Amino acid sequence: MSKTALADQIRAYLLEQGISVPANNPKLFDEMQSLGIIEANEEGTSIWRCRIKSKFRLVSCTRIYVTKLKPEVVWENIDERLPLFLGEVTIAGADKEVNKKRI
Numbered sequence: 772m773s774k775t776a777l778a779d780q781i782r783a784y785l786l787e788q789g790i791s792v793p794a795n796n797p798k799l800f801d802e803m804q805s806l807g808i809i810e811a812n813e814e815g816t817s818i819w820r821c822r823i824k825s826k827f828r829l830v831s832c833t834r835i836y837v838t839k840l841k842p843e844v845v846w847e848n849i850d851e852r853l854p855l856f857l858g859e860v861t862i863a864g865a866d867k868e869v870n871k872k873r874i
């Protein structure tokens with residue numbers, strides 16, 4: 772899902788709940804960062820560059836961009852969340868890979 776589509780869905784949900792939200796996407800993401808709903812990367816933005824490697828995919832490595840949301844924001848009941856990803860996520864910094872995590 773693109774950053775714009777994500778922002779539009781979040782905005783629509785919050786407006787349905789009667790919550791006022793910024794119309795500007797960067798302001799919306801800044802506000803979510805300030806509230807601790809999403810986590811900022813080392814550059815201070817909400818978009819993380821990652822490489823994903825799944826042991827089940829034929830493609831060895833896929834580069835994607837993600838936004839880190841707290842699980843309790845996504846799922847009302849944490850027991851309903853999806854199974855853990857079986858693979859490796861490498862978070863890339865501005866010029867180098869800074870974090871590799873097997874999950």
